[in-house]
Amino acid sequence: MWNKVKNYVYSVLATLAVGGLSALLTAGNREVYQNSAKPFLSPPAWVFPVVWTVLYVLMAVSFAIVFNKRKREPMMRRNAVNIYALNLFFNFFWSIIFFDFGAYLLAFIWLLILWFVIFVMIINYYRTAKAAGLLLVPYLVWVTFAGYLNFGVWSLNR
Numbered sequence: 001m002w003n004k005v006k007n008y009v010y011s012v013l014a015t016l017a018v019g020g021l022s023a024l025l026t027a028g029n030r031e032v033y034q035n036s037a038k039p040f041l042s043p044p045a046w047v048f049p050v051v052w053t054v055l056y057v058l059m060a061v062s063f064a065i066v067f068n069k070r071k072r073e074p075m076m077r078r079n080a081v082n083i084y085a086l087n088l089f090f091n092f093f094w095s096i097i098f099f100d101f102g103a104y105l106l107a108f109i110w111l112l113i114l115w116f117v118i119f120v121m122i123i124n125y126y127r128t129a130k131a132a133g134l135l136l137v138p139y140l141v142w143v144t145f146a147g148y149l150n151f152g153v154w155s156l157n158r
Contacts, residue, residue, distance in 0.1 A: 026099035037156035048113060059135075079124065087118060
């Protein structure tokens with residue numbers, strides 16, 4: 001029992017650590033975004049950390065569900081780990097590209113790749129456990145919205 005619970009705890013902590021480190025590394029450059037022209041429907045700044053925290057927890061729980069279910073299938077478990085790691089990689093570096101480098105077009109392209117990785121992850125996880133796939137849908141919706149915001153910032157500030 002503890003092994004299954006432990007996987008949830010470690011998954012949530014590791015995922016929040018990735019998100020937290022990314023936020024920490026970009027904290028000094030967020031005022032550039034605040035001072036730039038933003039598209040219609042841009043939420044206030046306080047919304048982003050709240051939404052991302054919830055999404056990171058949902059991602060982590062989804063991953064832990066799949067990780068626990070694939071215990072006896074090493075290849076499928078490895079695939080679940082690899083796609084999750086790829087997701088975290090693209091998620092982590094998007095903030096740096098957008099906020100630290102101000103490379104809005106590159107960040108948008110990076111976000112499109114992240115969107116595709118999330119989509120593949122949803123399909124992969126849904127096949128293992130429907131709940132795991134469904135837990136990722138809000139993440140895909142938010143990244144779609146983030147794509148709209150990213151593209152809007154790029155087009156309004158060129």
